[in-house]
Amino acid sequence: MNEQHPHEIGEGVMKAIREGQVHMRPRWHFLLISALSVTGACIVLLTLLYVTSLGFFFLRDSGAWYAPSFGGRGWFGLLYSLPWILIVFVLIFILILEMLVRRYTFVYKKPLLISVVAILAVVLFGGLAIAQTPLHRMLMLSARRGVLPQALTGLYGRSLREAPPGDMYHGDIVGMLGNGFLLVDEDRAGTTTVVVTTQTRLPYGENFSVGERVVVVGDMVASGTVEAFGIREIDEYPSDER
């Protein structure tokens, strides 16, 4: 085998450059790639924040977010109600974001686990913060009025939400009874009688009134009647805004 001297390799490269077979890419080419890469990373991050906040919004809107205050049974309700489609989407997009930013020194100098956890923390806290704003509530109201584009309207429908567990109910109180109240159940589109017993867990008191929005965990004891294991007010969506 004929081994070329390093000098000959250099000559070959310089000859190719002189003859115009090899061209230097212009500076703007790299600036454009950098700009596209940063823009792509920003779009992915914003998408992640939006989707994560949408997930938190779904949990709060369904009352599942508040159910853990009833104890283990409430925690089960929360886990059951987690929007798994959105969670899978978020995990995939976190990996995409990680791949987009991996070439930057401040990312590759850290172990993968640390950068992924950092991105996850930003996404979770950012998503939680956005979920506190009226953004999703306004978009959901607009979707219900039919003034949003179809693609966005679909996001606020039922397809991305997990159905609640069989023992979880949420909706507006439409009438008070001696030992409970009447609830318009949003998931089952009907009226449910909620019975409060001495065993019912009421972490935030029992002063419920008509128009309030609550989450109830309990067992169906008769047709349309639920004996409440726990009840809690969902405090952020006054009925007049729905």
Add this chain to the structure above:
Amino acid sequence: MSAETDEQIARRVQRGEAEAFGELIERYSAKLSRYARKFLFDTEDAQDAIQDVFIKAYENIQSFDATRRFSPWVYRIAHNEFVNALKKRKASRTVFTFDIDTLVPHLAATDTADSAALERDVRAALEAHLESVAAKYREPLILYYFEGMDYKEISDILQIPVSTVGVRLARGRRMLQEVAGKDQHLI
């Protein structure tokens, strides 16, 4: 050879003095040839890869930030080319896949200089048994013991955490120790 730094020459090339690139080739061709030969073994592959490294370096020189060091930049290009060359070889197709070492944090690696005797022993063992060490561990060993780079430079070339460089060097030395035999003390 001129007293100009690599970065000054690179800046001239960026300004359009294509001939100045010859100076950079002259400065790096021997080093990169050594790196390629030790990493790839196959001389023909190595020569092709070096030629590609210089062509890529010229094509992409406008992406080089002349306020930073030229050496890690050109070695990074070389690393990519050599890894691609290894991947092309059927038997080594799975050499560089997902690496668990870069996933979890390790204790901070210490970039302490080995004693001259130990360094000489490791170099000798490397010369004799380099092919027995997996490519993933072989590369940092070459960069550290033959190219004289420190952990941070290797970390920039391989784009892995500094602590992972330390882990790979330690594992590479351990592999080498196993191959070289108990009579040699390399770790």
